[in-house]
Amino acid sequence: MQRYILFRLVQAGATLLAVSLVVFILARLTGNPLDLLMPIDSTPEQYAQESQRLGLDKPLYVQFGRFLVNSVQADLGKSIRTGRPVLELLRQRFPNTMKLGLSAMALALAIAFPLGILAAVRRGSFLDGAARTTAVFGQSLPSFWVGILLLSVFAGTLHLLPAGGAGGLKHYLLPTVTLALTGFMLSGVVRLLRSSMLDVLDSEYVKLARAKGLSENVVVWKHALKNALIPVVTFVGFYFALLLGGASVVVETVFAWPGVGRLAYEAVMWRDYPVVQAVVLLLATLLVAANLVVDILYAYLDPRVRYR
Amino acid sequence: MAVGTQVWGKAKVRMRGGLATVRRAPRLPLAIALGFVLVAVFGDLLAPHSPFEAIVSARLQPPFWMDKGSLGHPLGLDTVGRDVLSRIILGARVSLAAAVASILLGGGVGVALGLVSGYYRGWVDALVMRITDGMLSLPLLLLALLFAVALGPSFTNLIFVLALVMWARFARLVRGEVLSWREKDFVALARVAGAPPLAIMWRHLFPNILNSLVVLATLQVGWVIIVEASLSFLGAGIPPPTPSWGSMVAEGRSYANTAWWISVFPGIAIVLVVMSLNLLGDWLRDTLDPRQRQA
Numbered sequence: 001m002q003r004y005i006l007f008r009l010v011q012a013g014a015t016l017l018a019v020s021l022v023v024f025i026l027a028r029l030t031g032n033p034l035d036l037l038m039p040i041d042s043t044p045e046q047y048a049q050e051s052q053r054l055g056l057d058k059p060l061y062v063q064f065g066r067f068l069v070n071s072v073q074a075d076l077g078k079s080i081r082t083g084r085p086v087l088e089l090l091r092q093r094f095p096n097t098m099k100l101g102l103s104a105m106a107l108a109l110a111i112a113f114p115l116g117i118l119a120a121v122r123r124g125s126f127l128d129g130a131a132r133t134t135a136v137f138g139q140s141l142p143s144f145w146v147g148i149l150l151l152s153v154f155a156g157t158l159h160l161l162p163a164g165g166a167g168g169l170k171h172y173l174l175p176t177v178t179l180a181l182t183g184f185m186l187s188g189v190v191r192l193l194r195s196s197m198l199d200v201l202d203s204e205y206v207k208l209a210r211a212k213g214l215s216e217n218v219v220v221w222k223h224a225l226k227n228a229l230i231p232v233v234t235f236v237g238f239y240f241a242l243l244l245g246g247a248s249v250v251v252e253t254v255f256a257w258p259g260v261g262r263l264a265y266e267a268v269m270w271r272d273y274p275v276v277q278a279v280v281l282l283l284a285t286l287l288v289a290a291n292l293v294v295d296i297l298y299a300y301l302d303p304r305v306r307y308r
Numbered sequence: 309m310a311v312g313t314q315v316w317g318k319a320k321v322r323m324r325g326g327l328a329t330v331r332r333a334p335r336l337p338l339a340i341a342l343g344f345v346l347v348a349v350f351g352d353l354l355a356p357h358s359p360f361e362a363i364v365s366a367r368l369q370p371p372f373w374m375d376k377g378s379l380g381h382p383l384g385l386d387t388v389g390r391d392v393l394s395r396i397i398l399g400a401r402v403s404l405a406a407a408v409a410s411i412l413l414g415g416g417v418g419v420a421l422g423l424v425s426g427y428y429r430g431w432v433d434a435l436v437m438r439i440t441d442g443m444l445s446l447p448l449l450l451l452a453l454l455f456a457v458a459l460g461p462s463f464t465n466l467i468f469v470l471a472l473v474m475w476a477r478f479a480r481l482v483r484g485e486v487l488s489w490r491e492k493d494f495v496a497l498a499r500v501a502g503a504p505p506l507a508i509m510w511r512h513l514f515p516n517i518l519n520s521l522v523v524l525a526t527l528q529v530g531w532v533i534i535v536e537a538s539l540s541f542l543g544a545g546i547p548p549p550t551p552s553w554g555s556m557v558a559e560g561r562s563y564a565n566t567a568w569w570i571s572v573f574p575g576i577a578i579v580l581v582v583m584s585l586n587l588l589g590d591w592l593r594d595t596l597d598p599r600q601r602q603a
Contacts, residue, residue, distance in 0.1 A: 015442035023451075029458035136590065140583035142534050144541045145557050145575035148564050156565035245447035250538055264450055265542065268457050276454065283447040291445045 004299055012288045016281065020071070023280045024064050032056075033080045033271035054080060067277065077274035086278045089263060094282070096166055097252070097259030101244045103172055104179035108186040109236070116193030120201060121220055131194060135187035143182040143247055147254035150174045164256035175255040183247045185239040192235060196228040234297045241290035245283040334591055337584035344581045347397055348404035355394035357381070359551045363389040368567045384569040387559055392569060395551035396577050402552045403581070406466055407532040411525055414471030418478025419521065423509045425479065426486025436479065443476035449538060456544035466545055470532055481524055485517040519596040527589035530582040537578055553578050
């Protein structure tokens with residue numbers, strides 16, 4: 001088991017190193033930030049001076065080496081566009097992404113849990129069909145479109161809710177609903193919980209519990225659910241990282257939410273290399289870590305995995 | 309030889325079963341998916357107007373059932389006066405072409421890597437699977453955005469970007485299937501009979517994983533359409549003025565309160581097509597591939 005964990009840790013480190021190299025190169029392929037930032041009438045000398053100040057005149061391998069060494073020491077550099085330290089930007093923006101992600105997860109799970117359980121208990125019923133349709137529907141909604149529709153109805157036409165930005169509870173409502181409906185969390189958990197409940201309900205110990213004469217409620221909610229939750233809980237972490245890493249970029253952009261997703265989008269558009277690198281690495285680290293935890297949990301629960 | 313006939317015979321039975329089962333496919337999703345393909349292929353014949361022709365004086369004209377609407381432009385005109393219906397019809401072509409091309413490319417690469425990786429195992433397998441695992445644990449939309457901006461907006465680059473974020477799923481699926489099929493007797497017999505590795509992979513292993521591949525590809529079409537639309541929405545997909553459903557939604561965004569039809573209709577098109585494809589994919593999985601069945 002320790003060997004397995006060690007192996008997976010080394011692998012995760014290698015993945016992140018590869019990602020940082022790819023992102024480093026990609027960011028520099030998107031174009032020169034100075035083309036967007038310098039005044040149009042700048043002289044070549046001013047260009048060269050600014051390049052030198054930002055360290056962009058150095059060979060790429062020197063820049064990459066410096067980036068790696070600094071990153072390990074928690075120095076992520078300064079934003080080329082605003083001059084503010086990247087670490088400070090992340091510290092300011094990441095909590096907003098987390099808060100939005102957590103509230104979306106809470107809403108998605110509040111819908112998914114009863115739906116998934118009831119679908120399995122009343123297999124083939126109307127509810128089962130509704131659960132399946134919800135799962136497919138959620139996967140088929142483009143988040144940016146749902147966001148725009150909700151904004152136009154509740155902010156534009158009815159003037160009930162703010163049109164974007166972060167603030168009080170009212171600001172959370174629309175982006176939370178959008179993220180919860182369209183992310184993989186809702187559809188994934190409904191499917192997983194339903195099939196896992198079906199497996200468990202068919203097992204010997206549930207039959208025994210029934211044979212003992214326990215009421216159906218106790219069988220379902222106490223004996224079956226506890227065991228059916230194991231695979232679901234391991235995957236919720238992974239879905240959450242996916243929610244932060246993927247969906248947040250689009251939803252935060254639509255709702256002008258001051259999180260890391262919108263930060264990443266703006267940084268890509270402004271060719272702000274240090275910010276792009278930092279955010280992609282942060283989100284990749286989250287995803288890799290979530291994967292790692294899921295795998296290790298599985299290896300712990302199911303010894304066969306370790307020897308594959 | 310006997311082995312070959314057996315596998316062939318099995319494939320034949322599956323084909324016949326396939327034709328019979330198509331009739332049992334969910335009707336509405338099948339009809340919508342077929343309609344989508346037809347519209348995408350014959351779009352220029354079906355569209356009532358050119359998707360580029362702008363009637364500036366009548367810009368923001370509403371759909372026909374509203375005041376000032378006209379049947380000439382049933383779904384209204386967009387921000388510069390182009391026919392929304394015609395743009396949706398030609399946008400279908402962009403969505404389908406991008407989805408099919410990127411799945412052929414990404415799927416092709418993934419299948420090849422998965423076959424080689426599962427068949428040879430050893431260090432090739434270890435290397436390919438580590439890259440695959442790494443790929444699958446990345447924020448793919450953000451990476452696609454970065455790639456798209458780095459390469460510049462064009463249809464070819466978009467295909468490349470979509471294929472890049474997709475091959476890993478195919479590689480993982482194919483490799484897993486190959487691992488179980490390669491231990492079967494008919495593969496061992498083919499090897500003893502002196503069949504070269506490429507022939508074993510192509511003639512003996514590939515036909516057996518085809519079912520799972522069809523299922524994955526169908527489910528991926530919907531996902532790719534959403535990713536393509538999201539990239540176009542963010543301004544890093546199909547460059548204007550080519551109509552794409554994602555960029556149409558983006559164009560109507562600042563008019564969503566007044567001229568809602570500009571972004572609502574392309575969005576409905578995305579939801580209908582993607583949902584139909586997902587339902588078909590689920591149904592295909594249940595019929596073709598009982599082992600992956602999600603109960």
